Amino acid sequence: MVLDTVKGLQLQGSVRTWQRRTIKRELVIEKDFHWLEQELHEKQQLLSKTLIFCKLKRNCSRIHSLLTTSSKSLQQHVAIFHSDTPETRKEDILKNFVSESSNIRVPLATLAFGMGVHVHGLHTFVHFGPSRD
Numbered sequence: 001m002v003l004d005t006v007k008g009l010q011l012q013g014s015v016r017t018w019q020r021r022t023i024k025r026e027l028v029i030e031k032d033f034h035w036l037e038q039e040l041h042e043k044q045q046l047l048s049k050t051l052i053f054c055k056l057k058r059n060c061s062r063i064h065s066l067l068t069t070s071s072k073s074l075q076q077h078v079a080i081f082h083s084d085t086p087e088t089r090k091e092d093i094l095k096n097f098v099s100e101s102s103n104i105r106v107p108l109a110t111l112a113f114g115m116g117v118h119v120h121g122l123h124t125f126v127h128f129g130p131s132r133d
Contacts, residue, residue: 029063033066033067036067036106037066037067037070040078040105041074044073044074044077047077047105047106048121048123049105049121049123049124050105050106050122050124050126051107051119051126052128053109053110053113053127053128054082054110054129055110055128056129057083060108060110064078064080076103077103077104077105077106078104078105079093079097079104079106079108080107080108081113082109082112090112093107097119098118098119098120099120100120100121
């Protein structure tokens, strides 16, 4: 059954399975976020808002580097929000991101961002990494 699921999801070669019938896909940031890197580079301010939740703070940083390395102008559209982010910066990110005219298009956040924040125009959510449950 697990192999049928892997085949149906076209994940051959990128997953490992365990006896408890759990499927784990290898996380390769460069591969997994190539689509977003391209869209951000092409659309910048016109990119639809995309919220990325990461389980680990270091993954927020790795994804941020991937998305902003090609151009310094992209840095204004990507923000990191986690427990080590200064409170004043967190407030600025939240205030900016909920605004319709926000220049922040992709916040990378741990659960510190908080659920239940209403963001106009937010249609894409990415949960990066397996949950603890």
